[in-house]
Amino acid sequence: MLKTKRSDTRNDVRREALRLFSENGYAAVSMRDIAEAVGIRQGGIYNHFASKQDLLADLMTGHMETLIEALNEALSDVANPVARLQAFVRFHVGYHIDKPDDVFIAYMELRSLEPDHRERLHTLRDRYEGVLRDILTEGAVHGLFRIPDVAVQTRAIIAMMTGVTVWYREGGRLGRRDTMESYVQMTMQSVGLIEPAGGERQCSIKP
Missing domain, CATH: 1.10.357.10 (Tetracycline Repressor, domain 2)
Incomplete structure (x- = not known):
């Protein structure tokens, strides 16, 4: 179950990052912006992506x-x-x-x-x-x-x-x-x- 949850979170991060990068441009989007869009703490993103x-x-x-x-x-x-x-x-x-x-x-x-x-x-x-x-x-x-x-x-x-x-x-x-x-x-x-x-x-x- 934990594996499924981690997988879902990773996919959520990818989906929201894609949307934000597309709407605002990569340079204008922060990891905090992505975390807030997903509904997790910023540090949670680093469990899936190093940067x-x-x-x-x-x-x-x-x-x-x-x-x-x-x-x-x-x-x-x-x-x-x-x-x-x-x-x-x-x-x-x-x-x-x-x-x-x-x-x-x-x-x-x-x-x-x-x-x-x-x-x-x-x-x-x-x-x-x-x-x-x-x-x-x-x-x-x-x-x-x-x-x-x-x-x-x-x-x-x-x-x-x-x-x-x-x-x-x-x-x-x-x-x-x-x-x-x-x-x-x-x-x-x-x-x-x-x-x-x-x-x-x-x-x-x-x-």
């Missing part, structure tokens, strides 16, 4: 590790590079719509990480980007995608998709699925599978 920096690193690396694990599961039964690219886009956009605070912290607070933690995060990001880079490379090699530079295309697609967290609002004009499919179409167009309006090449790929 505010370790807490931030835990949130950011935890986000990336969960992201990678979920991505691998989403792509596990998809073999064709076109289908894998579509699945990657749907996964990335959907996940980022569902986890806006995690995404905000992962990008905006990278500057706040100390070098060792930042290096670990960069390693995880490279692993995640590597999945998309491999998909694009395979598609280009087989003549399915028209890509002048795979590395640039990889970063451009990820940046475009991650931007969904800036404008998407639940209950807005586009729902979650429509938003995901819009990003699929834009991504397919960016690799030459769909021409802009009036273009000669049309898409025969269905979601």
Whole structure:
């Protein structure tokens, strides 16, 4: 029972820290603020995290590790590079719509990480980007995608998709699925599978 209580407290600390960092910024939030939000003494946080920096690193690396694990599961039964690219886009956009605070912290607070933690995060990001880079490379090699530079295309697609967290609002004009499919179409167009309006090449790929 004690183990469950400790686990719950740790999760409560992570949840409240994520919320406060997202709302106010890492630098403006103290351990006392987090403790008060959780409803424990400040010293109680140190039973779970050695410092505010370790807490931030835990949130950011935890986000990336969960992201990678979920991505691998989403792509596990998809073999064709076109289908894998579509699945990657749907996964990335959907996940980022569902986890806006995690995404905000992962990008905006990278500057706040100390070098060792930042290096670990960069390693995880490279692993995640590597999945998309491999998909694009395979598609280009087989003549399915028209890509002048795979590395640039990889970063451009990820940046475009991650931007969904800036404008998407639940209950807005586009729902979650429509938003995901819009990003699929834009991504397919960016690799030459769909021409802009009036273009000669049309898409025969269905979601």
